[in-house]
Amino acid sequence: MKKFDAIIYDLDDTIFPTGTITKEVVKPVLDAIVDYNDGTLTADILQKALADCYKHSLRDVAMLYGFNRKMHEEAVKAFSALKIDYQLQTYPDYPCLKQIPGLRFLVTSGYTGFQQLKIRNLGIDKDFQEILIHDNEKSSFLGKVELFLQIQEKYKLKAGNVMVIGDNPVSEIAAGNQLGMVTVQVLRLGVIKDETAKYHVADFNKLLLNHFTNS
Incomplete structure (x- = not known):
């Protein structure tokens, strides 16, 4: 070659390896999605969406699962404030x-x-x-x-x-x-x-x- x-x-x-980023680091993003779901997604679908957040961009997950506007906006805000203390x-x-x-x-x-x-x-x-x-x-x-x-x-x-x-x-x-x-x-x-x-x-x-x- x-x-x-x-x-x-x-x-x-x-x-x-992205797997070394702990769940605690991204928890604020997931919490925002759950807190502002407001019945948009059923419990089962919501859990699938949360799992996909580890595999795909938030933008793609939001489009795929049909997040409401507030779910997406608050998750983006949470992302901007994430910290890694290790x-x-x-x-x-x-x-x-x-x-x-x-x-x-x-x-x-x-x-x-x-x-x-x-x-x-x-x-x-x-x-x-x-x-x-x-x-x-x-x-x-x-x-x-x-x-x-x-x-x-x-x-x-x-x-x-x-x-x-x-x-x-x-x-x-x-x-x-x-x-x-x-x-x-x-x-x-x-x-x-x-x-x-x-x-x-x-x-x-x-x-x-x-x-x-x-x-």
Whole structure:
């Protein structure tokens, strides 16, 4: 596998495991959804919606389940006030990332303030040429397409010389594929392999060794 001029990394479940964010951290968001439900969702459906908040953006969950306006607004407010009062950790193989040649960019999706909070807590903000955050309240995966294009144009990069590394086939992998970039899915614990990615690796160690496989 050739060397790339630039590599765009995802954050959640690529650089650090989101499962290490405790339920207590996001409890204010879930409480807001419950408190302002006001009969909009039945008890069973409400529980499903709360569970999906751990897997999908609040914007998508709200649209899928038909949150009332107040449920969504108050949940967004709660998100903006979240705090993490303990130290988050990257995956153990994170140091390998610094040895992989090419410009490094971090492009992540979520609520801007919360994503910034996680990045500062992890202490990785100095490890990248630029960090760009796609706010999930504003658009779907097309938001990442725009950010990837922004990087490509600013640094005068050819799409085929840019690698996109992440776990989500309908987010960064889809965006990279749309632009003709080389996509690599990192198969962290719990990540389901998706054939839309050009390559698949178990971790950054394999990436460093250029041991890519489609098998």
